[in-house]
Each structure stands twice: as structure tokens, then as C-alpha cells.
Amino acid sequence: MKTGRVLKVAFKGLGKNKLRTFLMMIGIVIGITALTLIVSAGLGAQNRVMERVKKFGLESMMVFAGAGREVGQPTSGQPATTLSLEDATMLKQEIKTVADVAPFGRKGQSEVKFQEKSTTTTVFGVTPSWAPVWDWDAAEGDFITDEDMSNLARICVIGPTVQKELFGTANPIGEQLRIGSVQFEIRGVMQAKGTSPAGGDMDDRIYIPLTTFMRRVANVDYISAIKIRLNTSKDMAKTAADINALLRERHKLAVGTPDDFTITTPTEVTKMAEKVAGTFNIFLVLVAVISLIAGGVVVANIMLISVNERRKEIGLRKAVGARRKDIIRQFLYEATAVTLTGGVIGIVLGAIGAKILEAFTQMPMAVSWESVALGVVFSTLVGILAGLQPAKKAAALQPIEALR
């Protein structure tokens, strides 16, 4: 029998018993809706991470002071005091793949005052290379210069969030503000950057020359981290190993002692984010798959019952010339038509649900061809598996059944 004809027969069979078809479909619709939602949420989360990684820069690396630092995790315990400005200079000099370095110190929870207004923000001591390495410059006014560095100048560049909090819409350039007890002149306002890979507000910052920071604000002789720009995104592992070796040597770490710094590459950031998204996904996908299996069992059961109810029909079809495989195909197609239709409905509902969730919560959702394909594949698979047993049972009936 031609496929078109079998399909017609299968769909007609379903149309004739709408309640039965609906009952068979409902579980699949729910399962595929859940699956679509979950996959969209997972992909949305992954996309967001990828965006952030791109913001961080694919040809970049980070060296943090202190061991075992993870992205997004606050440094635990005492701050590491071993990473120096000299280290940064040497990295740039000694390692060929390192194009530029941006060493910086940071001090969180610093009080900043302008006239009567005050706010708490993070102060960053940076070098002029901050701008090219992060690809992040002043939007208005100017950024920190080499001169500022050697003069220990008391100038600063503020982030848009700080600007908004202290100045509203007024022009802050040229104004004086106080960080702790030290007075600074505002030189510029940074470009807005939004959320960091760790999820913090990257615009709630004040930048001052690193030298000024070390001497006058934090009063330390070490730095917090070095952002490194590479010539290439290839061979990251090799570069990371070179950096590691150089720093260990400079810090005089004996063989066997752990690193007193942490190197983070974008690959690592991506991997970690994927790991987090992955565990979240696998668990939820499992829930969706279980609900699909339950839906499949319902389809199989209702189909088995319907085979009993339809003995006469099957017998008659065989009496007029249907072969075993014609009957098998009819029932398989019926089951698959049910689950696939349910699947398509589920995909549509899931996509709509994803859009609604995205609008009402901050959850990023990505309805992609992957989730559509997954829905189609899963619902077809469930249909074939659920239809197999009923189809075999139907095909095994003898034609004389039609006469009884």
C-alpha cells in the first residue's frame, strides 16, 4: 500500500475517535511543551554565558592573585599579596603570545562622596592599557594616561552607574569627588558595559591610576589581577602553561607547592558555565523525558485497547487483502500521527510559554531549531515505540475475526 494511502487511513482512524485521540495526545503535548521550555531555557542560559565570554574577550586570559579562585566566586580569606606590577611587565616582555597586559588593583565597598551625596562602589586602580586590553574606554572626557601614572595623579574616570547616582543628568567632568579622604578630579565617564560574567554591574566602578591606588587609596604593594590580551586565541593551554611557569619562578614557588595565583581562560569560563547549565539541563530534561515516557505508555495502552475494539475492522481489512505489514504500518502511523501532532502542539505551546516567561521574568530563553528538532524527534520516537506492540498485535489477528 502506498504511504500516502496509509497516512490517509491513519489520520482518518484518528479523526473518527476524537476523544480517544485527544486522550492519547495530551500526555505527549505536556511532555513536549516541557521539553521545549527546558531546552529553550538551557540554550538561553548558555547564550547569555557565551555573550559574557565574548564581552570578556576570546583572545584574553586573566591572572588572579591567590589560589583556587573561581569566576564569580569572591576571594576567600586573606588577600594574596604576591602578585606585583612587575609580574605584569615581565609577562608582557617574556611571553611571545602575550600582546598586552592590564594589571589592576581593586577595592570593593569604598565610600565615594560628591558634595552632600555619597555612594558605595568599587575602586579600580588601572594602567592606560586597561582601555585597549578590555576594549573599554572613556565615553566622555579622557581615560588615565602614562603621565597620570608617573605623577600619581588624583584623577578618576567614573562608571555610568556612579555618574547616575552622584550627578543624575548633570555633567560630572571637572568636578571633584572624594574617595575615602582623598580628593579626585573627574576626568571622564566610562562606556557602559552592563553585566559581568559573574553577574555584577560592571558600570558601578571608579577608575584611578594604579600607582595612585596602591600608594594613596589601598596602601599596598601588590595588585589584584592582570587581564592579558593575546595575539591569538589558539594554543591557549600553551600560553597558560608559560604564564604559570614564569609566575611560579618569579614567586619562587618550590616544586610541589600550590600556585599562589589562578589563571582563567575563556575556554574555562565557557566550560564552567556549560557545566552549570548542563547539570541543570540534564535534570530537567530527565523530567521531561519521564513525562514523555508516561505519555508514550498511555498511547500504547489506549492503542492496545483500541486494537481489541477494532478486531472487526482489522479482520475486514485482512479479508479484503491487507497484508501484515499494511496493518502494522497503519497502527504505527496512527500512533506516530498522534504523538507527532501532539509534539508539534507542544513545540508551539513551549515556544509561546518561553516567550511569556522571558517577558515576565529575567530568564533568557532561546527557542531554536534545536529545541524544535528535539521535539519532533522525541515525539516521533515515542510514537513508533508506543505503536509497535499494538501494531504487532493487530497484525497478528486472523481475517476470519471479521466474521465473528
Place this chain on the structure above:
Amino acid sequence: MNNNVIQGTNLAKIYNKGGGGEVGAVQNVSVEIRRGEYAAIMGASGSGKSTLMNILGCLDKPTSGSLKLDGIEVSTLTDEELARVRNKKIGFVFQSFNLLARTNALENVELPLIYSDKTDISRLARHALESVGLADRVHHNPSELSGGQQQRVAIARALVTDPEIIFADEPTGNLDSKSSLEIMALFQQLNEKGRTIVLVTHEPDIAQHARRIIQIADGRIVSDEVNPNPRVAEQEMSALLPKEVAHENR
């Protein structure tokens, strides 16, 4: 070419009874049906008529014996091949019509064709419905048709593949006398045009329409005779008409 559509030799069908004994539903039957014949198989209830017909119609396999259909030995065919044979060479008409519910007349008649390699099945089905006088009921569902009309749809379904032979098991069993006569008239028309028909019935009045009557009892043929004066259903119908009218006017 072979003149026998059906040639059964020493056919038997033995069923095992629950208590361990055996029932010979058909025992040692040899029978042949020639092309263009109109034969009735007659006998009491339980005599084995249906069992025999199912064997001759390749719906059921005999326990032993040989069966040739159109010169081909069918007792050794696979289920697949038997399905082909039923599709191409045999048409069935059942007592309870066996139409698909919620499926219109046209699609019911198309049923055997969807399992054939024929194209243009809708035209063939329409044609078959016309030949049984239901051209104006093509899109009616069984529930919208009288018993007689339903049986005519079933006959159209049996005819639509242009089979070598039509088997009808108690085709009038569920019909009133007028509808029964209509069906009998239809069979006689078809037979006059050369169609081979085997009719199974326990009613002598119905069997009398055939041109040959085979009597069976306890699974064996007890007589096999030409019916010298078959009843003519058309005539009986015209005789019935005034009576019916009188009946309705009362």
C-alpha cells in the same frame, strides 16, 4: 484455461474441543465451482457452511486437503500471498455487512482498492456503487443507510476489484423480506453478466434463487444438484409490491 474457479479436494477442518475431543466442522469435502456458476451452500445451523466457505475463500486454512483457486494451489501459500489472492480474486459479502462505521459508502467501497496496486480508486468505487444502484448514496455513512442499502454497499465493495468469485455468507440474514429480494435480484443480475457466486444460507427460499444447490450436514456434502427452476427475484418483488402497499395503507 481452467474452467474451475474453485477446486477443493478432500478438504477438512478439525477443531479441538475444550474437553479434549475433536469437532470435524468440515469433513472430507470435495467440491468444484465452475466459472459463471451461481451455487448455494445450504444446511442447518452448525452444519459447517461458514467453515467451508471460509476455507474456499482463503480466509481460513483447511486442516487437510487441497484447494485450487483459478488453477493455483493455495493451501501452500504464505499469509502474504493469500492476502494478495483475496484482494485480487475474491469478494466477500457478510451477514452483518461489516462496513466501516463513520466512513462513507465511497470510502467503504474503496477499501479493497487501497490494498491493491490500482490507481484511480475513487472512480472504480463510484462505478461499483452505480452498478448496485447507489449512485446517489456515495457520501452517506452506513448509519444513514437502510440495511438493504448497507448490504448493497458491501456488495459493491466485493465487486470493485472485479474478482473471479464472490462469496456471500447469509447475506440476507439481517434483512427484511423485501430487502432480501432486492439483494437476491442483484446477485442474479451479476450472475447473468457472468459473475461466479457462492451463496451460503440456511433458508431454502433464499437458496432457491441459485442455479445449483449444495446441501451439507455435519460437515459433509449430502447432495449437490442443479436447481432446474430457480426463483426469479425480480418477479417475486413485483408480486410483493401491491401487498406491501396494501399493508402500509391499512
